[in-house]
Amino acid sequence: MMRYLLQCLLLLGHYGLYESRRIVIVPVPNVSHTSYLTNVARALVDLGHEAWVCMPAYVADQPVFNITGVHVIRYSSNEINTVDSYMKYVRDAYWKDENVDIQRMIDILFEHIEHMITDRDLENAIRAIQPDLMIIDNPPTMRMIAVLAYKLGIPFAFVGSMYDPIGYRVPFTPATLPSALFPYTEVMSFFQRSVSFGVYAIMILFEIFSYTDAVSRFAPEKPYLPIRELTSRAEIVLIESDPILDYPKVSLPNVKLIGGTSVSYAMPLQEPFKSFVDQAELGVVVVAFGSYIVDIPQKVSDKLIAAFKRLPLNVVWRVNMVSPDPDKILTSSWIPQNDLLGHHKVKVLVTHCGQSSQYEALFHGVPMLCMPIFMDQPYNAERTRSKGFGLTLDLKSSTTDEIFSNVMELYTNPQYKTHIRTASKLFKINYKLPKEQAAFWLDHVLQHGGDYMRSLGQTMPGYQFYSLDVLAFCLLIISLLSICCFYVIKTCISRLTVLISFISCAVLTQKHR
Template sequence: MAYDPFTDADIVTRYAPDKPYTTIREIALKAEISIAETDHILDYPQSTLPNTKRVGGFSVSDAKPLPQDIKSFVESSSRGVAVVSFGGGDIKVPDHIKSKMATAFQKLDLNIVWKTNWSSEKEDNILALNWIPQNDLLGHPKTKVFISHCGTNGQYEALYHGVPILCLPIFGDQFYNANRIYVKGFGLYADIRVITAEKLTQLIQQVADDSKYRTNIQKASQIFKELHKVPSKEAAYWFDHVMKYGGDYMRSSGQQIPLYQFLLIDVIAFLLAVVIVFTLVVCLILRVCCRRLKKSKLKTA
């Protein structure tokens, strides 16, 4: 579990003002159950304790009908649609990069639904809005590619609906997420700060047209749906279960081990002691042997 003293202090102050010296780490160690918004289908395999349940994709759901203006724009495309969203990170994207993105989008034969607060010259194939129904757009059969900063919610929504991703990370864990998408064959990633408009157009078209990305993520989507059904309900089930039966039977005694045991300092100290004792015994034996050999030589002399 990552520990950020500043963020943790803010959370504790807000939700537990009567315990100002408690940290999120301490709370996590005492928790009967932890719900981690991650999943081995999208993430790499990880070892977890029995009371840590990996349930990724709280925001996913089946697609709902689109608003009429967006629906008309989406269904007017003969080649398909690209959904573009950087979430709240859109404000962190400089205007010159957004201009570069718009130039790339204009060259595509796809319709672009773009969540952005940036205004530019109107293009026939670009619909720029301050808000978009992202999950519903990703669930539309016309959607061919999702262009994203690789935030957690967007990744799981794309996974749920089986839409390949072009990742353009901006900060934080988004770079890790983008590399993970590439390794698993669910899409590609690029550095939006240095990529040219021409190269961006090429990558978008590649992810949209190359069937291997769609095949990979649609297979993963089927597995995800079969395993989790509705992630939010699965998380609710575990909370209800622990409230009803308690979670002591899932807790590991290893959560409370002292730091010196966690770092294996006691084991290392024991092994060092064995080595030292063994070395001393060998030295003592050699010393005794040398003395006896020396005495026998003196007698023969």
């Protein structure tokens, strides 16, 4: 019996349930990113750890998170809602058919990161917790938060949807890795491969989304490291990607593809959603364009309503408006999207193609009508279409007839349901619940560290990793050989010219004799 108890204790210790650790999580300060990282926090709590999630006041005050067992660190960042402002700016530019000012976008994001890193209250709150690990959301600008972890002497990890082989020092080829900036598939034309190559070349040569000297700016007391060399020292990097919804990607032992952490098994619906869905005889269409697209211009909402009224299906629509037909269209500024998609009566999801929405639809096997709006959404929509999980339309330019016919095609054509349900089965076999996979690997590095999984290429200077010094040496040798050959050829030609002249003179002299 004693031996059995000892084995149980050792097993509990191995999985993190025996030795509790303290973890601070820093998401992008908006609802969607905070939501999926809160899922990871709860999974860590289930393993016996203590987890704190950092939220600005404007996010923490929204009652949409399940924070059971999770602590919240509220911070103000000077009460400047910069990320929210940025998202609204990009959204409004879409509605107005205006090009997004990339420099303005970068400036807005940099402003927020600087506020976070220099927020003394936030720094002191984290310092007081004395965390064993800091988990940082991984969009490019957010990686500068690693400077705060470095300053406080806290090991850190990255969790998020951004796959950046350059930042993580993963060897790759741009010929098979389309950039999420463009709606390309992995099968690219010569032009698309050229664009992909150009994008990655720029990212290698220039630090666009971070200050290269972020350490000296924000932690001058610490030994200097370029930002890329600092971020490549993460204990582990967990990417919300997989070859089922996305395309195959190469990785290293400390770069794990885990699928989408927003997914979970569906909970029973609450009112008013339960009665509405239960009473739908033929089924339900769920319509949601994300937390920033709940106020829709009337011209667009009118054609959507006209299409929805023609459907034999009922509609649950996340939108900030009163339903024009409450018996057929249920409107709400918030919906339990994951729980709805898990209900057997939900047949189609009309979506903006946010990462979390797509993973929830994949997990529950619901075909998608993709209507992308901005950022990575066109890329997400194209991969969905190319894999047979749905169709794609433009939200602004599509007509009522097109919206109606596309929803009906997804509802009546069984190939879409077959494709996505086959993919859903594969996903569950391979990834089960990704938030639990994330918690497992984070617990693993807490117990054992991540050094043994780190490639040497993740710690060497960039010029060595990309063999730029070797290439420079080869170019030097080639240049010297070329110069030598040039002078040899030039000398030979010169001497041959003299010899030809001498022979010509000799021949002429002989003729005169």
